[in-house]
Amino acid sequence: MIERKRFVTMKGHRTGLAVHVNERCSVEEFLDDLELTLEEKSVENGRAVPITFFFGRRYVDEGVLTALESIVARHDSFLYNGYESDCITKEEAKALYGDRTFHYFGGTARSGQVLDVEGSIVVVGDINPGAVVRATGSIYCLGALRGTVHAGKSGYQDAVIAASILQPKWLSICDIVYHEIEEEPAEALDMGCAFLGESGLEFSRLQTVPQARMDQFAIDSERG
């Protein structure tokens, strides 16, 4: 019998099996090979072993993943445990990179204006009452912040809101909301900063923002 060409390589790990998939073969080829390999390695009545797939520089879409999962599901000895690939779509890259992108708005954000950005925003001016600024990242206001702001709107926990004068009408980071009437500080905070601390939303002077948040500043400054 002729030895068949292998497109998947199996390696045992402490946490289960790692399946490395050839980067250059067709999808059909490696799916067929996977089917046969799993067939060979199946053990009767054994405990199901989790399999993690490694695709290297191959991009895998939903269709391939579904086929993959259904193949693994047909074999009781194995359990699908996710995958890793060096490739992502531009969209995914944008989403990953999005929180770290900076946008600039020159001038005063006035009542009725809505600035909605993917990433962080620097407002070179004031944010007036009635203006709305939303960002997936952080919000920095060089002037007085008196409007409505929402940082980390899609769940970025490290987002901060900083302003020369921090006196928001409504402020929110992720899904935690501060409202001026219900909570302190009602007074304007000079060089103020809001962030998510251990006890929820915290306010402090910009200079005393915890180190965890300062790392974020450092990385951004290095990138220029």
Place this chain on the structure above:
Amino acid sequence: MEQVKEQVHREAKTKVGRAIVVTSGKGGVGKTTTTANIGTALALMGHSVCLVDTDIGLRNLDIVLGLDNRSIYNIVDVVTGQCKLHQALVRDKRFEEMYLLPAAQSKDKSSVTPDQVKEIIDTLKRDYDFVLIDCPAGIEQGFMNAIAGADEAIVVTTPEKAAVQDADRIIGMLERSDRVITPKLVINRVRSHMMESGDMLDIDEIMRILSIDLLGLIVDDEEVIAASHRGVPVTMNPDNRAGLGYRNITRRILGESVPLLDLSSKQEKGFFLKLKKMLGLK
């Protein structure tokens, strides 16, 4: 509209007037009163002025000026070609050269388009030193009509949060409009004792929020209401402080540097004391 164009060709005059829109966003802060008084003050100083009411459907400017029984045609008639532009203008006989183009009371804002208003304003600018446009409240078509032909803008607000926030919105819209008009601010109905007690926004707070040039302050005065009632703009009264405020604003529009009125209530007391002394009450 053809007729307006015709007129443009026929009356190729050399004047390059300034078209100034008076707007506010919020209603009832004193746009119409401000338009009437600045117009009157300009006319008193010898300039030729045409006031244009763009508040179609809710016209008021003619009443404040005391010209309500004299308007025959209006801006909609001009646009639809019912009359020529000069036929619709109502002359205010108290002055050398002050005219009013009334709005229609029976139509609504959609009866004219911004382009049509712009054409009328451009025509008027050739004949008058100043064309003042009274803008309706709101940010819809009426507002778009009013700003279409304007070169400059005056934003009127009162020291109330709601009025300031609406003014802010209007300033934002003016700044982002195609014409990029830089607006100037008039703060109306100033009550210094309420500002001092913190029951009203004070001037500094308003300026901090709106951050545009201040053209002037008008004190809250019952005489303004009485003057509108009589159809005689308050600025025609030489002794009234609100009237003085409007004259100062007008002088600033003309490029003079005039110091702001001292509005502290102490001063006001002194002023009233003087007034009462003059009247022999004290």
